[in-house]
Amino acid sequence: SATLPTDTGHPARAVSPRTPPGTDAPVSIVWLRNDLRLADNPALRAGVEAAGSSGSTLVVYVLEEAVAPHDHAELHDSAAPRPLGAAARWWLHHSLAALASDLRAVGGELVLRRGTAVEVIPALADEVNASAVFWNRRYTNARNADSTIKKQLTAAGLRAESFHANLLNEPWTVQTGGGTPFRVFTPYWRACLARPEPREPLPGPTSIRAASAPGDALNDWALLPTDPDWSGGLRETWTPGERGAHERLAAFMGDGLAAYHRRDEPAAGGASMLSPHLRFGEISPFTVWEAVRSARRAGLDGQSAHNTATFLSEVGWREFHASILFSLPTLRERNVRPEFDGFPWGEPHPAELAAWREGRTGIPLVDAGMRELWHTGTMHNRVRMVVASFLVKNLLIDWRVGETWFWDTLVDADEASNPGNWQWVAGSGVDAAPYFRVFNPELQATKFDPRGEYVRRWVPEYGTAEYPAALVDLRTTRANALAAYQAMRAAA
Numbered sequence: 001s002a003t004l005p006t007d008t009g010h011p012a013r014a015v016s017p018r019t020p021p022g023t024d025a026p027v028s029i030v031w032l033r034n035d036l037r038l039a040d041n042p043a044l045r046a047g048v049e050a051a052g053s054s055g056s057t058l059v060v061y062v063l064e065e066a067v068a069p070h071d072h073a074e075l076h077d078s079a080a081p082r083p084l085g086a087a088a089r090w091w092l093h094h095s096l097a098a099l100a101s102d103l104r105a106v107g108g109e110l111v112l113r114r115g116t117a118v119e120v121i122p123a124l125a126d127e128v129n130a131s132a133v134f135w136n137r138r139y140t141n142a143r144n145a146d147s148t149i150k151k152q153l154t155a156a157g158l159r160a161e162s163f164h165a166n167l168l169n170e171p172w173t174v175q176t177g178g179g180t181p182f183r184v185f186t187p188y189w190r191a192c193l194a195r196p197e198p199r200e201p202l203p204g205p206t207s208i209r210a211a212s213a214p215g216d217a218l219n220d221w222a223l224l225p226t227d228p229d230w231s232g233g234l235r236e237t238w239t240p241g242e243r244g245a246h247e248r249l250a251a252f253m254g255d256g257l258a259a260y261h262r263r264d265e266p267a268a269g270g271a272s273m274l275s276p277h278l279r280f281g282e283i284s285p286f287t288v289w290e291a292v293r294s295a296r297r298a299g300l301d302g303q304s305a306h307n308t309a310t311f312l313s314e315v316g317w318r319e320f321h322a323s324i325l326f327s328l329p330t331l332r333e334r335n336v337r338p339e340f341d342g343f344p345w346g347e348p349h350p351a352e353l354a355a356w357r358e359g360r361t362g363i364p365l366v367d368a369g370m371r372e373l374w375h376t377g378t379m380h381n382r383v384r385m386v387v388a389s390f391l392v393k394n395l396l397i398d399w400r401v402g403e404t405w406f407w408d409t410l411v412d413a414d415e416a417s418n419p420g421n422w423q424w425v426a427g428s429g430v431d432a433a434p435y436f437r438v439f440n441p442e443l444q445a446t447k448f449d450p451r452g453e454y455v456r457r458w459v460p461e462y463g464t465a466e467y468p469a470a471l472v473d474l475r476t477t478r479a480n481a482l483a484a485y486q487a488m489r490a491a492a
């Protein structure tokens, strides 16, 4: 919002007076990435501890610039995070502004740098004469950069340490009896639940002695849309930042969870809306788990017990997709099931694709979902499945085209969950819905939006002469999709 500070940079080219150069007081660097929070942040805690009472802590966020892979063979080595889409850039701006202000409240400071992490982090460590660098582990392909950095720092005699913070279970800790990653959710989640209970969240630091260094001004990163500024609907819907995340969790624990059995109804508001907060790490899954654990301790009746178990398993899906990306780095580019490489996707018809993106297909539930996405940066989960199925099956457009649109428009766009869910709907992924399960958007609307509230909210002209006729015939296109699938199978 307009009140958020936007300039977190430090204009002076000098090191902060609080850490005079030439002293031996230890400087520790905390490198934050998808963990933009103070509470339950093991790396931040370690940084503050390592600095002790005489040293200081420098907290840095690096806007990592991707080095585009030249060909598919190099995808595995691509060590930069996927460049953020427009909605996620909006979120990042506000989340960093909130983080900077939260850090200032306890004496800290957020330094912004831009570039390739393997260059920026060691150079910064050198510049401030740091003795240690801490970060929380990530599980995307960008972890390759982290290993390189750890080696470099260690070779230079620094302490470099990473922590377990952003998933309840790190991918390599949950494996089948045969020591391979799970490919099916149910046994994966059963194995997770058989492990020791997730730890309790750690408190955030109450005071930080800030080390400083020159940095960029957040505004100079131009993360916000201008000309036009399309972010009004996002502002109305969301409060990025740690406080917003905790408020969302509290609201959900207060009354959302009791309605979670209605989470499939897009008008019911039964879901937590925590996904972008988890995506940017403004709240940790341990904190979410703890909230559920204390609700359970307080005693739950049958319905609520069922709701909490279901909710936790949804949090489990986030982890499942993360573990899939961990073992399949090409999840975004390639079908997990290779027989889908022979699927006869057509060239997307530009007018049909545009109608899907803009919510003008003449299929009310699809249009409502696509407009919700455009306006708010999110879409209800059930409707995401419906619009994805419509694109992939009724319009026979490659799932990667839809995935790319979601990547640009979702505030929770996630490197694992987005392609993982698209491949799930397309039938090409692990534990995927079978291809022949084509969602019928009309039946879905009857079942999950029986009074048409959701459709009316987003498609007010539905039922008037202004509303377009259906772009395609659902029955014919379904039959075509099934025929294309049979042809693929026959050719495989």
Ligand code: FAD
Binding pocket: 263, 271, 272, 273, 274, 275, 276, 278, 279, 311, 314, 315, 316, 317, 318, 319, 321, 379, 380, 381, 382, 384, 385, 388, 406, 410, 412, 413, 414, 415, 417, 418, 419, 421, 422, 425
């Ligand atoms: P809740 O129902 O309250 O669930 C709690 C948390 O569990 C969520 O915040 C989320 O972190 C996690 N979660 C729930 N369902 C899933 C799921 N199917 N896969 C992974 N995590 C899940 N979710 C993303 O976070 N990022 C994405 O980029 C993304 N892309 C998707 C694309 C498609 C085609 C589909 C069908 C789903 C996608 N999802 C994605 C999953 C899901 O739609 C959202 O996580 C959910 O709608 C978020 O709302 P919520 O926080 O209220 O969920």
